[in-house]
Amino acid sequence: MKVFHYLDVEGEVVEEKEAKGVTVRWLITREMGAKNFAMRLFEVEVDGYTPLHSHPWEHEVFVLEGEGEVRGGDEVKRIMPGDVVFIPPNEMHQFKNRGKGKLKFICLVPYL
Amino acid sequence: MKVFHYLDVEGEVVEEKEAKGVTVRWLITREMGAKNFAMRLFEVEVDGYTPLHSHPWEHEVFVLEGEGEVRGGDEVKRIMPGDVVFIPPNEMHQFKNRGKGKLKFICLVPYL
Numbered sequence: 481m482k483v484f485h486y487l488d489v490e491g492e493v494v495e496e497k498e499a500k501g502v503t504v505r506w507l508i509t510r511e512m513g514a515k516n517f518a519m520r521l522f523e524v525e526v527d528g529y530t531p532l533h534s535h536p537w538e539h540e541v542f543v544l545e546g547e548g549e550v551r552g553g554d555e556v557k558r559i560m561p562g563d564v565v566f567i568p569p570n571e572m573h574q575f576k577n578r579g580k581g582k583l584k585f586i587c588l589v590p591y592l
Numbered sequence: 593m594k595v596f597h598y599l600d601v602e603g604e605v606v607e608e609k610e611a612k613g614v615t616v617r618w619l620i621t622r623e624m625g626a627k628n629f630a631m632r633l634f635e636v637e638v639d640g641y642t643p644l645h646s647h648p649w650e651h652e653v654f655v656l657e658g659e660g661e662v663r664g665g666d667e668v669k670r671i672m673p674g675d676v677v678f679i680p681p682n683e684m685h686q687f688k689n690r691g692k693g694k695l696k697f698i699c700l701v702p703y704l
Contacts, residue, residue, distance in 0.1 A: 481664025481685065482678040483671065486654075507676045508652045514678060516702035517629045519652050540620045540631050542598075542654070542698055552593025559595065564619045566594040566626060573593065586654055588700060590628035 482512055486521050494530070501528025501577070510591060517590045524548065524575060524583040532574040539573070540588040541565035547579030559585075594624055598633050606642070613640025613689070622703060629702045636660065636687060636695040644686040651685070652700040653677035659691030671697075 491503035501524055508519040524530065524546075532551065541550075543563040550559050551574045552567055558578070559565065565585075567573045577583040603615035613636055620631040636642065636658075644663065653662075655675040662671050663686045664679055670690070671677065677697075679685045689695040 481662065481667060481669075481680070481683060482676075483662060483664075483669040484676055485672075485674050486676055487674065489676075507654075508678050512678055513680050514650060514652060516650070516704075517652065517700065519654065519676065519700070538626060538628070540626060540629065540700070542619075542631065544656075550593065550595060552595075555593060557593075557595040560597075562597050562599065564594075564596055564598055564601075564631065566620050566624055568593065568625050571593060586698065588629065588631070588652070592628075 491523065496531050498531035498533070499529065501525030502530055515591065517588050519586060519588050522585055522587055524577040526577055526580060529576040530574055532572060534570050534572045536569050537589050537592055538569050539565065539567040542586045544584040544586065546577060546581050546583035548575055548577045548583040550575050603635065608643050610643035610645070611641065613637030614642055627703065629700050631698060631700050634697055634699055636689040638689055638692060641688040642686055644684060646682050646684045648681050649702050649704055650681050651677065651679040653679070654698045656696040656698065658689060658693050658695035660687055660689045660695040662687050
């Protein structure tokens with residue numbers, strides 16, 4: 481097994497033009513032996529947001545800290561710690577920080 | 593998309609004989625449209641533990657609350673909030689609460 485704290489994994493700034501203030505840590509990956517899906521942890525700064533985009537894979541999300549909103553298709557919902565979000569494949573989506581501290585969430589994606 | 597709080601999903605007591613004080617909430621499942629992997633949230637009571645067992649699928653775990661330990665093969669490690677655990681397929685493993693409050697963690701499994 482592998483056991484480590486998420487802070488032990490270096491964060492990478494998400495450089496996409498449509499993202500603002502987003503860092504991702506790839507916690508569990510194929511390189512570690514995870515053949516089916518990957519675990520990442522996102523941190524979004526105050527007033528930051530992830531790109532509004534879609535892709536052929538789903539997201540499974542658990543909110544850890546902060547307050548924000550998530551867009552999925554035409555819906556926008558508030559999110560807070562303990563919230564669970566499922567974004568199905570090919571749905572347009574975006575996460576925004578709407579709070580006064582960092583928004584942190586786990587986001588898992590399949591290896592298709 | 594689907595957005596909800598984890599407490600909105602009813603917990604089921606894990607009835608296996610080798611488990612003690614364990615409740616599971618199935619947060620994201622195939623029934624919701626998640627074809628590749630499922631998200632569950634486990635709560636382990638003080639002095640409780642999950643079964644010591646193995647199976648052909650991996651676990652991807654993120655610790656939310658409490659203090660405990662995880663066994664993987666011959667290794668035993670302490671776990672605390674923010675810790676990440678990867679249990680590869682077919683490795684014997686067990687989670688135990690070693691703290692004074694509930695141990696809570698997210699545990700994801702593939703649909704093989």
